Amino acid sequence: MxxxxxxxxxxxxxxxxxxxxxxxxxxxxxxxxxxxxxxxxxxxxxxxxxxxxxxxxxxxxxxxxxxxxxxxxxxxxxxxxxxxxxxxxxxxxxxxxxxxxxxxxxxxxxxxxxRKLGLDDEERLSGRGVSWCATCDGFFFKGKTIAMIGGGDSAMEEATFLTRFADKVYVVYRGDTLRASKIMQERAFANDKIEFIYNSTVVGITGENAVDGLTLKNSVSGAESHLEVGGVFIAIGxxxxxxxxxxxxxxxxxxxxxxxxxxxxxxxxxxxxxxxxxxxxxxxxxxxxxxxxxxxxxxxxxxxxxxxxxxxxxxxxxxxxxxxxxxxxxxxx
Missing domain, CATH: 3.50.50.60 (FAD/NAD(P)-binding domain)
Known part of the structure; x- marks a missing residue:
C-alpha cells in the first residue's frame, strides 16, 4: 500500500x-x-x-x-x-x-x-500546421493565412487572437448561425482579418510535410472546394x-x-x-x-x-x- x-x-x-x-x-x-x-x-x-x-x-x-x-x-x-x-x-x-x-x-x-475532426491527415499533420491551441501555437503563423474550425465562444476568441499574427483567418463552421455568444460574435465580425465560411465541414487536410489547404464540403449543396491555408486550428470543444x-x-x-x-x-x-x-x-x-x-x-x-x-x-x-x-x-x- x-x-x-x-x-x-x-x-x-x-x-x-x-x-x-x-x-x-x-x-x-x-x-x-x-x-x-x-x-x-x-x-x-x-x-x-x-x-x-x-x-x-x-x-x-x-x-x-x-x-x-x-x-x-x-x-x-x-x-x-x-x-x-x-x-x-x-x-x-x-x-x-x-x-x-x-x-x-x-x-x-x-x-x-x-475533440478532433476524425481525419487521417489531422493526425499526420499534427504539429505541422494542425493545432488545437491558439495561445500555444499562434506565434508560429505570422503572416500566414489560416483557418479556424468551430463556431462557439472558444473558436471566436481564438480566431480573434490569431489575427495578431496571421494576415487572414477563415472561420469555417458547419451551420449557418454561430453558436458563440453575441458579444464574441460581434468582436469577430468587427475584425477585418476574419472571414466566415458557413454551412461547411472539413473533409480533408492537404499538405505533404505541412498544411497547405483544406477540402471543404458544403452541407447544403454537397459541393466540395479547396481552401488554401498555411495552418488550421480546431476549436470544436x-x-x-x-x-x-x-x-x-x-x-x-x-x-x-x-x-x-x-x-x-x-x-x-x-x-x-x-x-x-x-x-x-x-x-x-x-x-x-x-x-x-x-x-x-x-x-x-x-x-x-x-x-x-x-x-x-x-x-x-x-x-x-x-x-x-x-x-x-x-x-x-
Whole structure:
C-alpha cells in the first residue's frame, strides 16, 4: 500500500509527483501506456512555459518533468488504469496488466482531450500546421493565412487572437448561425482579418510535410472546394477525461471534476484532482502545473491527519514491496 498514487502524466501529474516525492511520500505515478506526457507530447515549440527563454519542444519539457519527478523518488508506471475504487480510507487502482495498487490518497490528473475532426491527415499533420491551441501555437503563423474550425465562444476568441499574427483567418463552421455568444460574435465580425465560411465541414487536410489547404464540403449543396491555408486550428470543444470516476466523484455542469473552492479536494475524502480535468477555462501547461502543486500540498496535509498506525502500514507495505528480503531481515533482528 502506498501513501499516494497519482493518475496522469501531464504537467499537473508530474508537478504533483515532484512535490509529493520531495515530501518523502514516495508517490506512484500511473503515466498511461500510449499517452504518457499528455497533450504536450503533440506540441512542437513551447515558448510560454517559464524558465525556457529560447523555447522548448513539448516532448522535451515533459521528459524533463518526468526526470525531475523520478530524481526525488517517484515511481513511474507506463500502464493504463482500468478501474478505481475511491471509497473508504484505502483506495485501489487496477491497471491494464491486472495489478492492483492501494493507497491512502489519490491525485487524479488525467487532463482533457481536444475533440478532433476524425481525419487521417489531422493526425499526420499534427504539429505541422494542425493545432488545437491558439495561445500555444499562434506565434508560429505570422503572416500566414489560416483557418479556424468551430463556431462557439472558444473558436471566436481564438480566431480573434490569431489575427495578431496571421494576415487572414477563415472561420469555417458547419451551420449557418454561430453558436458563440453575441458579444464574441460581434468582436469577430468587427475584425477585418476574419472571414466566415458557413454551412461547411472539413473533409480533408492537404499538405505533404505541412498544411497547405483544406477540402471543404458544403452541407447544403454537397459541393466540395479547396481552401488554401498555411495552418488550421480546431476549436470544436474538449472533453475532460473523467470516465474512470463517473458515479464516484461529483462533476460540474462543464463535466469537470468538482473541487472545493481553490483547493483540489473532491467530493471523496482522500481524493484530489488537478489540471485540465478540473479546469474548463484556461487549460494551459503552467496553470495545470500550479494546480498539481495545490493537489500535492492538499494530499500531504490530508495524510498528516491520518492515524499513525495507518501511515506506518503504508510505509512498511511500500518498503516490503521495494526490498522484501531487507525488511524481513530487519524485522527479525
Amino acid at each position: 502506498r501513501q499516494i498514487i497519482i493518475i496522469g502524466s501531464g504537467p499537473a501529474g508530474y508537478t504533483a509527483a515532484i512535490y509529493a516525492a520531495r515530501a518523502q511520500l514516495n508517490p506512484l505515478l500511473i503515466a498511461s501506456s500510449v499517452e504518457a506526457g499528455g497533450e504536450l507530447m503533440n506540441t512542437t515549440d513551447v515558448e510560454n512555459f517559464p524558465g525556457f527563454p529560447e523555447g522548448i519542444m513539448g516532448p522535451d519539457l515533459m521528459m524533463k518533468m518526468q526526470e525531475q519527478a523520478e530524481k526525488f523518488g517517484t515511481e513511474v508506471v507506463l500502464d493504463d488504469v482500468e478501474s478505481l475504487d475511491l471509497t473508504g480510507p484505502i483506495k485501489s487502482v487496477t491497471l491494464g496488466n491486472g495489478e492492483t495498487h492501494e493507497a491512502l490518497s489519490v491525485i487524479f490528473a488525467t487532463g482533457s482531450a481536444y 474538449n472533453d475532460p477525461r473523467t470516465h474512470l470516476v463517473h458515479k464516484q466523484l461529483d462533476l460540474t455542469p462543464d463535466g469537470t471534476i468538482a473541487v472545493a473552492g481553490r483547493t483540489s479536494k473532491t467530493s471523496q475524502t482522500g481524493v484530489f484532482a488537478a489540471g485540465d480535468v478540473i479546469d474548463p477555462t484556461y487549460r494551459q501547461a503552467i496553470t495545470a502545473a500550479a494546480s498539481g502543486t495545490v493537489a500535492a500540498l492538499d494530499a500531504e496535509h490530508y495524510l498528516s491527519t491520518l492515524p499513525q498506525a495507518l501511515l506506518s502500514q503504508a510505509v512498511l507495505s511500500q518498503a516490503e514491496s521495494a526490498a522484501p528480503s531487507l525488511v524481513t531481515a530487519t524485522l527479525s533482528n
